[in-house]
Amino acid sequence: MxxxxxxxxxxxxxxxxxxxxxxxxxxxxxxxxxxxxxxxxxxxxxxxxxxxxxxxxxxxxxxxxxxxxxxxxxxxxxxxxxxxxxxxxxxxxxxxxxxxxxxxxxxxxxxxxxxxxxxxxxxxxxxxxxxxxxxxxxxxxxxxxxxxxxxxxxxxxxxxxxxxxxxxxxxxxxxxxxxxxxxxxxxxxxxxxxxxxxxxxxxxxxxxxxxxxxxxxxxxxxxxxxxxxxxxxxxxxxxxxxxxxxxxxxxxxxxxxxxxxxxGVRSICRGERQLAALTAAGLRRLPGVRVFAREDLFAQTGVLSFVSDRMDAMAVGAALAQRDIAVRAGLHCAPLAHQSAGTLESGTVRVSFSALNSEVEVFRFLETLADILQGKS
The missing domain is CATH 3.40.640.10 (Type I PLP-dependent aspartate aminotransferase-like (Major domain))
Known part of the structure; x- marks a missing residue:
């Protein structure tokens, strides 16, 4: 997984x-x-x-x-x-x-x-x-x-x-x-x-x-x-x-x-942000995907949300789960945050990292998501 x-x-x-x-x-x-x-x-x-x-x-x-x-x-x-x-x-x-x-x-x-x-x-x-x-x-x-x-x-x-x-x-x-x-x-x-x-x-x-x-x-x-x-x-x-x-x-x-x-806390943060930045860059290349991040990941840690105009957030999360990739989709027990960001009706798909994740996993996730959004089985 x-x-x-x-x-x-x-x-x-x-x-x-x-x-x-x-x-x-x-x-x-x-x-x-x-x-x-x-x-x-x-x-x-x-x-x-x-x-x-x-x-x-x-x-x-x-x-x-x-x-x-x-x-x-x-x-x-x-x-x-x-x-x-x-x-x-x-x-x-x-x-x-x-x-x-x-x-x-x-x-x-x-x-x-x-x-x-x-x-x-x-x-x-x-x-x-x-x-x-x-x-x-x-x-x-x-x-x-x-x-x-x-x-x-x-x-x-x-x-x-x-x-x-x-x-x-x-x-x-x-x-x-x-x-x-x-x-x-x-x-x-x-x-x-x-x-x-x-x-x-x-x-x-x-x-x-x-x-x-x-x-x-x-x-x-x-x-x-x-x-x-x-x-x-x-x-x-x-x-x-x-x-x-x-x-x-x-x-x-x-x-x-x-x-x-x-x-070291700073080292952990740096590693997680690098993975989040790599993910954000890959998501931006996918048609119809909106990423909630600034280009430089300013004021952000290794937690990243996105939405697609091709699939509902819950459907994306379920499709990834079927392919053994674990993400979180929906409102994440924080409706106030979604209200603030304008995503209360749609929710988001969230990816979040730890010190034990790798770039290889990011590339696999991006490839799999691209296939899902293109309707490939």
């Missing part, structure tokens, strides 16, 4: 990730649940993973690194910690349903800082305008999961600091791909998937909590600490980690993060 859907999950993992997850089944129990060897080893693995993440993202400390089930889980904690019912949040025009649905459940007003694709200057201006009357929070999708549009997060963060507005960063598509410094940004929370650019197993996510953040538990239950009291502990990470940890996932995530740190 040629796998070009890493914006959903990096299905291809470094070998060490699978090996670590397998060892966890045999060697790790649960941290904080005993003093025997398997429990101690689990606690050490969890701490090692928190420490690697803290160092990669310059978080305030390992204790401010919280394990979650996925980025959606992390975003729900962050949003419901700072946005009250009926409150107000300023969001970008490229947010995922993992942001818009929690806001809707709170009955919160969402002011959209709208900007065209690949125009970070206009995105910053939109956030400037939208926050002048204040807000309970600013929530920004750092990189669009549909179009790969990288928003000017450093400048948006500076704006939030100046206006004393808590910033929640959805780093689901940027963690492990673009440099992120939690301390320098001064964000209240940063949420990310473990199974995308960090190369961990599915079912892993991370919430980084700012030094002054006071998060509210989304779940209550056992933590292995302060068991006599009926309130969740007031310290992190225990306050947000109710129940048994996903140790195979955490062990795999640890190796994924180590892989990212060895490769």
């Amino acid at each position: 040629i796998y070009l859907d890493s914006a959903a999950t990096t299905f291809q993992k470094p070998a060490a990730v699978e090996q670590a997850a397998g060892r966890a089944f045999r060697e790790l129990s649960s941290p904080g649940r005993g003093g025997y060897a398997a429990a101690v080893a689990a606690a050490e693995t969890a701490l090692d993973c928190r420490t690697e993440l803290q160092q990669l993202f310059h978080a305030a400390g390992p204790d401010r690194v919280v394990f979650t089930m996925n980025a959606t889980h992390a975003l729900n904690i962050a949003i419901k910690s700072v946005v009250p019912e009926g409150g107000k949040a300023v969001i970008s025009g490229y947010e995922h349903n993992a942001v818009t649905r929690p806001l809707a459940s709170l009955g919160a007003g969402a002011v959209v800082a709208s900007a065209p694709l690949f125009r970070p200057d206009q995105a910053l201006e939109a956030f400037d305008q939208a926050t002048r009357s204040g807000a309970d929070a600013v929530i920004c999708n750092h990189v669009s999961n549909v179009f790969g549009f990288a928003q000017p997060i450093e400048e948006i963060a500076a704006l939030c600091r100046d206006r004393h507005i808590p910033l929640i960063i959805d780093a689901s598509q940027s963690a492990g791909v673009l440099p992120l410094d939690m301390t320098a940004l001064g964000a209240a929370y940063m949420a990310m998937a473990g199974h995308k650019g960090l190369y961990g197993p599915q079912g892993t996510g991370v919430l980084l909590c700012g030094a002054d953040a006071n998060p509210k538990p989304l779940l209550e239950g056992g933590t292995g600490s302060l068991s006599r009291q009926q309130e969740m502990p007031d310290f992190l990470p225990d306050r947000l980690e109710a129940g048994t940890h996903n140790m195979p996932g955490i062990a795999g995530l640890l190796e994924g993060v180590r892989f990212v740190r060895r490769q």
Whole structure:
């Protein structure tokens, strides 16, 4: 299979990730649940993973690194910690349903800082305008999961600091791909998937909590600490980690993060963008294909969408799947992003890369797509 859907999950993992997850089944129990060897080893693995993440993202400390089930889980904690019912949040025009649905459940007003694709200057201006009357929070999708549009997060963060507005960063598509410094940004929370650019197993996510953040538990239950009291502990990470940890996932995530740190975030980004640029150039040569990218891939990562005037996006995705090429077609759980780009009715076909893709796969994809659009069997 040629796998070009890493914006959903990096299905291809470094070998060490699978090996670590397998060892966890045999060697790790649960941290904080005993003093025997398997429990101690689990606690050490969890701490090692928190420490690697803290160092990669310059978080305030390992204790401010919280394990979650996925980025959606992390975003729900962050949003419901700072946005009250009926409150107000300023969001970008490229947010995922993992942001818009929690806001809707709170009955919160969402002011959209709208900007065209690949125009970070206009995105910053939109956030400037939208926050002048204040807000309970600013929530920004750092990189669009549909179009790969990288928003000017450093400048948006500076704006939030100046206006004393808590910033929640959805780093689901940027963690492990673009440099992120939690301390320098001064964000209240940063949420990310473990199974995308960090190369961990599915079912892993991370919430980084700012030094002054006071998060509210989304779940209550056992933590292995302060068991006599009926309130969740007031310290992190225990306050947000109710129940048994996903140790195979955490062990795999640890190796994924180590892989990212060895490769280097900038190197990974450069490789993914080169593949995306090669793909965009090839797509532009196909009749009737519209590619959502600037010529130089400005303000964009290795995530690329396109549409064809010859075939519906879903039909293109299905035809590629029949030929063992994995892409994503449709609205990608982000209707707001499609509304912003004018593709809400059509959706798009998305190709997205990881450090484990190659130019050979790009050429095979382009050749296959050309055959499909020409009606060849």
